[in-house]
Amino acid sequence: MALVLVLWLSGLQLILAADHPSYVAAVYEHRVLLNPNPGVPLDRRSALEHMKQNLRVFEEQTALAAQQGAQIIVFPEDAIHGFNFTRASIAGYLETVPDPQKVTWSPCADPLRFPDTEVLHTLSCMARKNGLFLVANMPSRQSCNRTSDPRCPEDGQYQFNTNVVFSDQGIIVVRYHKQNLYFEAAFDAPPKCEYVTFTTPFAGRFGVFTCFDILFRDPALTLVKEMGIRQIVYPTAWMNQLPLLAAVQFQRSFSHATGVTLLAANVRAVEYGITGSGIFTPWDSLIHHDTEGNSGKLLVRRVPVLDPSIIGDRLKLVPFSGYQSSKEPENMHSWPTNSFNANHDGKYCQKDSECAEGTSSITFNSIMMYDNFTLVPLQGTEGNISICSGSVCCHLLFRRSDAREFYALGVFDGLHVVHGTYYLEICALVRCTGEHHSSCGGETEHAQTLIDFRLAGTFTTTHVFPGILGSGMTLDVPDHSGWEGGNEFYMSRTGMSAGLVTAVLYGRHYEKDKV
Ligand SMILES: *[C@@H]1O[C@H](CO)[C@@H](O)[C@H](O)[C@H]1NC(C)=O
Ligand SMILES: *[C@@H]1O[C@H](CO)[C@@H](O)[C@H](O)[C@H]1NC(C)=O
Ligand SMILES: *[C@@H]1O[C@H](CO)[C@@H](O)[C@H](O)[C@H]1NC(C)=O
Ligand SMILES: *[C@@H]1O[C@H](CO)[C@@H](O)[C@H](O)[C@H]1NC(C)=O
Numbered sequence: 430m431a432l433v434l435v436l437w438l439s440g441l442q443l444i445l446a447a448d449h450p451s452y453v454a455a456v457y458e459h460r461v462l463l464n465p466n467p468g469v470p471l472d473r474r475s476a477l478e479h480m481k482q483n484l485r486v487f488e489e490q491t492a493l494a495a496q497q498g499a500q501i502i503v504f505p506e507d508a509i510h511g512f513n514f515t516r517a518s519i520a521g522y523l524e525t526v527p528d529p530q531k532v533t534w535s536p537c538a539d540p541l542r543f544p545d546t547e548v549l550h551t552l553s554c555m556a557r558k559n560g561l562f563l564v565a566n567m568p569s570r571q572s573c574n575r576t577s578d579p580r581c582p583e584d585g586q587y588q589f590n591t592n593v594v595f596s597d598q599g600i601i602v603v604r605y606h607k608q609n610l611y612f613e614a615a616f617d618a619p620p621k622c623e624y625v626t627f628t629t630p631f632a633g634r635f636g637v638f639t640c641f642d643i644l645f646r647d648p649a650l651t652l653v654k655e656m657g658i659r660q661i662v663y664p665t666a667w668m669n670q671l672p673l674l675a676a677v678q679f680q681r682s683f684s685h686a687t688g689v690t691l692l693a694a695n696v697r698a699v700e701y702g703i704t705g706s707g708i709f710t711p712w713d714s715l716i717h718h719d720t721e722g723n724s725g726k727l728l729v730r731r732v733p734v735l736d737p738s739i740i741g742d743r744l745k746l747v748p749f750s751g752y753q754s755s756k757e758p759e760n761m762h763s764w765p766t767n768s769f770n771a772n773h774d775g776k777y778c779q780k781d782s783e784c785a786e787g788t789s790s791i792t793f794n795s796i797m798m799y800d801n802f803t804l805v806p807l808q809g810t811e812g813n814i815s816i817c818s819g820s821v822c823c824h825l826l827f828r829r830s831d832a833r834e835f836y837a838l839g840v841f842d843g844l845h846v847v848h849g850t851y852y853l854e855i856c857a858l859v860r861c862t863g864e865h866h867s868s869c870g871g872e873t874e875h876a877q878t879l880i881d882f883r884l885a886g887t888f889t890t891t892h893v894f895p896g897i898l899g900s901g902m903t904l905d906v907p908d909h910s911g912w913e914g915g916n917e918f919y920m921s922r923t924g925m926s927a928g929l930v931t932a933v934l935y936g937r938h939y940e941k942d943k944v
Contacts, residue, residue, distance in 0.1 A: 450734040452631040455499035455561075456694040457490045458706040458717050458726045459483065459508040463698070467513040476521030477547055483509045484551050487565070493623040495559035497729040498666035500597075500631045500758025503694040504663060505706070506566040506590070506607075508665040509548060510629070514568075514615040521669040523570040524548055526593055529601045537599040542786030543548060549593065549601070551605045557599030562593050562629055564692075566639065566664040568615065569604070580620045590616045590636050593662055594627050603627045603637065608648055611641040611849065615834055634658060640665040643683055644851055646939035650892065653687040654748050659735035661689050665904055666696040668703050669874040670719075672859045676705025679714045679872050682896035682935060684709035688746030690735050697725060706901075708732060711746060718902045735936075747913050751911030751918070792816060795839070797859070797870025799847035802839035804869050807858075808832070816840045821936070823856030823886045830879040834928075835861040837869040840886075844941065854893075860929065876900045876928035885919035890938040893919040899927030 462482045464471070469481070486503055510522045524546050527534055536546055537553035548567055556563035569591040576649070581587070590607035603626070606619040623646070625637045636658035638649050652658040660924055667676040676695050684691040691709040698704075699720055707716035708730045717726040734740055756937035774828045792805050805816045811828035819842030829836075841855045860878070862871035877900065886893075897905035897920075906929075907920035 433811070440796035442755075445766070450606070450632070450739060451731050452500045452629075452712075452734060452902075453498040453729060453731050454690075454692050454708050455497070455727060455729045456692050456708055457487070457494070457502065457504055457666055458695055458697050458704065458728075459486060459490075459505050460697040460723065460725045461505070461508045461511055463511040464514075466805075467511060468515055468518050470518045471521040471523070473545065473832040475519045478524065479511075480509050480548055481551075487552070488555055490725065491555045491559050491561070491563065493727055494729055495561055497639065499561055499729050499733075501562040501629065501662070501692070502563070503662045503664060504566065505694040505696040506592075506666040508564065508664070508666075508694075509567050509579045512613075516615050519568055519588065522568050523588060524567065525571060526567075526569045526601065526604045527593060529603055534601055535599040536601070539873040551600070552593065553595050553599035555594035556597060558599045560747065562594065562597055562602075564592060564662045564664060564694075566590070566592050568583045571607075579622065582617060587617045587619070588615060589619060590639065592625075592639055592662075593709040594637065595703070605637040606641070607639040607642065609641045609645045615887050616692045616805065624651060624656065626652070626656070632660060632734045632741040634876050636662045637662055639663070640667055641849065643679065644849070644937065645942075649683075650687075650939065653689055657737060659737065661691050661748060663691055663693045664700075665693060666703055668701060668878065669705060670702075671874065673855070673857060673896075673933055673935060674869065675796055675898070675902065676703075677707050677714075677718050677877040677902065677904060678705075678896055678898050678931070679894070680705070680707055680709055681714060681716075682894040682933075684714070685711050685744070685906050686737075686892075687711075687748040687776075688896040689748075690732055699723065707863075710735075711752075712906065714904055716902075716904060735819055750907075751895075751920070752907070753911055754910065757833045793866040793869075795837075795867050795869045797839060797857070799839070800841045800843065800845055800855075802855075802870060804837040804839040804866070806866075807836040807838065814838055818842045820889050821854045821856065821886055823828055823884070823934075825856075825858055825885075827858075828881050834876060834878045835864055835868070835878075836878070836929075837866075839869065850942060851937040852941035854886075854888050854938055855933065856883060856884060856891055857884065857931060857933040857935075858929070859931050859933075860886065873930065874900070877932045878928050879925060880932075880934060881916050881921060881923035881925075881928040882929075883921040884932050884934060885913070885917050886934045886936070887917050888934075888936045889916065890936045892937045893938070894935040896931065896933045896935060897922055897925075898931040899925055901927065902931055903927045
């Protein structure tokens with residue numbers, strides 16, 4: 430039993446445990462070569478010439494990954510064709526991906542079976558030649574019947590943002606059509622949400638979804654919560670947005686909160702703020718985030734198998750339950766110190782009802798990532814502060830190395846409506862970028878203040894993603910986290926070596942997305 434607890438605490442120790450199965454995973458952050466005029470239709474030959482430039486890089490990187498023992502490699506969303514096409518202008522790029530539930534096909538072994546499938550052929554040969562599972566994203570078409578399918582588009586075909594998974598034999602094992610499109614004029618959402626999984630001989634089952642999907646219930650949450658999937662392949666093309674939604678920041682939170690291994694491959698397009706990939710276990714990660722460099726990056730890492738059908742129930746990873754530890758209750762429970770009361774009288778509160786009144790003189794509003802947060806500044810080097818909005822109340826206990834940098838505790842309970850519609854319940858401790866209130870919510874990757882904290886919030890959702898971001902995009906996870914007294918979720922972290930940029934409890938209330 431003690432052994433299990435140790436394993437629980439460290440993915441690394443888990444890998445080192447000789448009897449725990451593991452595999453080698455790779456993700457490639459690709460600096461996509463873009464079509465400079467994506468709005469102008471290209472003939473098939475020119476589109477193929479463009480895509481081959483990207484596929485040549487895939488070929489090199491797949492071989493390099495295989496040399497390092499990789500058994501599966503994930504490539505990013507949009508990394509073969511680029512982005513910003515219209516429905517018409519992408520035509521030359523489209524291939525039909527036959528339904529792998531109906532036909533078993535290795536395009537590499539049998540290239541002439543279906544016409545106009547050069548991209549599938551190239552990817553299939555990469556997988557087969559290097560003997561690994563390969564996950565790639567490409568644009569696809571699928572004809573439909575307007576008489577029998579009311580959702581069938583006028584031109585008689587769906588156009589999908591599609592992930593295709595190839596086995597180590599080059600056989601197409603699954604295809605997934607992206608559900609939650611992010612302003613992608615070229616593509617249709619599938620007529621029904623697809624819950625796609627595939628099984629590998631080395632690690633059992635993996636689930637598949639793409640980019641923006643990570644913020645929504647279907648298919649992402651259903652895969653991990655209802656279907657028990659503990660390993661996800663995740664092609665993405667994610668624009669960073671601090672302080673809450675940088676690519677690796679939310680990838681870290683998703684993997685930790687849901688107890689899954691996430692193989693996240695992002696595009697590199699620095700001019701659009703797109704970078705940030707990683708191989709995440711619930712406990713630790715190998716990441717790449719580079720806003721300046723101009724080349725791709727291959728990440729390869731051995732990770733523990735988490736599929737319960739292979740490892741049994743030796744690791745019960747319950748999504749959104751938090752991570753208690755065998756250590757004694759956090760030392761922060763043994764606060765308070767009297768100095769709180771003496772120095773900051775009236776700037777914290779004992780009850781939520783008093784909180785609103787007690788702190789009203791110093792609360793302020795600031796726009797964070799298009800949402801109107803209510804915030805309260807941190808004062809002094811330690812304190813106990815609260816802030817409420819709607820049904821969400823946030824409580825922060827902190828002590829910090831010094832009080833020079835401006836930090837605030839913010840709360841938001843509402844529907845986010847810019848660049849997507851989704852309901853949020855958020856408690857966030859942020860480093861403000863300047864001295865003014867309006868700088869709270871601004872973007873910075875840097876902070877010098879070391880902060881020990883315990884952040885808690887009352888939520889009406891059970892889906893809370895904790896996240897801790899340190900200076901220089903260093904990712905962290907809580908020492909402790911979990912539910913207390915029913916609707917309060919907390920996390921605590923002490924002894925970080927990097928200055929704190931953001932500590933957030935990011936609650937998603939999926940049921941309230943459509944109002
Ligand atoms: C894509 O479209 C957006 C908005 O229309 C534009 O700002 C951006 O420059 C375009 N990117 C590319 C690669 O064409
Ligand atoms: C479309 O569906 C209708 C009704 O099911 C059928 O009669 C028709 O033959 C189909 N058309 C094509 C082109 O498959
Ligand atoms: C912090 O304040 C909350 C009420 O807002 C109170 O319940 C808690 O005991 C305080 N904690 C400490 C350590 O002072
Ligand atoms: C944010 O909310 C506050 C309080 O409701 C309001 O006074 C303020 O005008 C809002 N700010 C913006 C920019 O909408």
